Amino acid sequence: MKKKSNKPKSITENGEREAPFRLLLAVLLSALAAGLGYAVLSLPSPPPGLSSHVAANLETSGVSNPVTAVLLNFRGYDTLLELGVLLLALLGVWSLGVAPEHHEPPPGPVLDMLTRLLAPLLILVAGYLLWVGAHAPGGAFQAGSVLAAAGVLLLLTGWRPGAGFSGLPLRITLAAGLGVFVVVGVVLMLLGGRLLEYPPSFAGALILLIEAAATLSIGTTLAALFLGGRPEAGPRR
Amino acid sequence: MNLLQSAFDSLLGFALLWLAWRALASPDLFRAIVLFVAFGLLMALAWVRLDAPDIALAEVAIGAGLTGALLLGALARLKPEGVTKPTHEEKEQ
Numbered sequence: 001m002k003k004k005s006n007k008p009k010s011i012t013e014n015g016e017r018e019a020p021f022r023l024l025l026a027v028l029l030s031a032l033a034a035g036l037g038y039a040v041l042s043l044p045s046p047p048p049g050l051s052s053h054v055a056a057n058l059e060t061s062g063v064s065n066p067v068t069a070v071l072l073n074f075r076g077y078d079t080l081l082e083l084g085v086l087l088l089a090l091l092g093v094w095s096l097g098v099a100p101e102h103h104e105p106p107p108g109p110v111l112d113m114l115t116r117l118l119a120p121l122l123i124l125v126a127g128y129l130l131w132v133g134a135h136a137p138g139g140a141f142q143a144g145s146v147l148a149a150a151g152v153l154l155l156l157t158g159w160r161p162g163a164g165f166s167g168l169p170l171r172i173t174l175a176a177g178l179g180v181f182v183v184v185g186v187v188l189m190l191l192g193g194r195l196l197e198y199p200p201s202f203a204g205a206l207i208l209l210i211e212a213a214a215t216l217s218i219g220t221t222l223a224a225l226f227l228g229g230r231p232e233a234g235p236r237r
Numbered sequence: 238m239n240l241l242q243s244a245f246d247s248l249l250g251f252a253l254l255w256l257a258w259r260a261l262a263s264p265d266l267f268r269a270i271v272l273f274v275a276f277g278l279l280m281a282l283a284w285v286r287l288d289a290p291d292i293a294l295a296e297v298a299i300g301a302g303l304t305g306a307l308l309l310g311a312l313a314r315l316k317p318e319g320v321t322k323p324t325h326e327e328k329e330q
Binding site for chain 1 (some may be wrong): 238291293294295298299302303307310314315
């Protein structure tokens, strides 16, 4: 619905008027889909890419999971910028105003019980995903989003961060991922390397450090996005 | 390729297309969000079939779980303003 329509009945009129455009759109999209399908089917059998380079240099990356090696080591600045984007998104939401007073009804027995069971379990799973990311599918973003799911569940039951946490500690947690990433990059540059060029002997530990901070930040950021506004730093009414 | 596998893959592909279309075309925003979450879950299955378990994990957690929660939260805030079209029955409460 591109046009603003105040009355529901005008939608059908618009629909009739837009019918040729819809047909044109369908034809164009079908042509695009056919072209994409043809392109995929006509790819050479081992598709060209950088996976052989990644496999050749995997030993120097500090981790044995190629995805984590690419995300945190070979293309570390990419992940660095992603964390920045996430933080900017939260800043945008926070600039819109204070989080609204929560008016959720008190949780029923199911939500209450489920949250009690799931919140610790989700935190455990997040820790596991963070740790296992070094050599199997997992990693900071997955772990962080599982952590955020625990946060969302807690927010749904009416839990709110206490006044002690909503101020500086919350902001430090939010910025920790990006901060640790930048500090590691700058320190490595000062030591004579290039940005985020880890020495192979420390690479595993550095990646784990960055990922741990990023997990906390991602989880907190996503949960704070669900809260939908800046939490009040002062004592709550 | 195994016949069962290709049957499953094509079923998955068509279900994804159908869910995407339904989610976009649904006039009821609540239903659209539920369809979007279902789309995310099936999309994760598709990523697993494409041997990309990392993306599947992220898709389930972020695409289906958190985005769904965020969209539902946004919808709950839209309702009092009367921005959404009136639904036939009240979905909330």
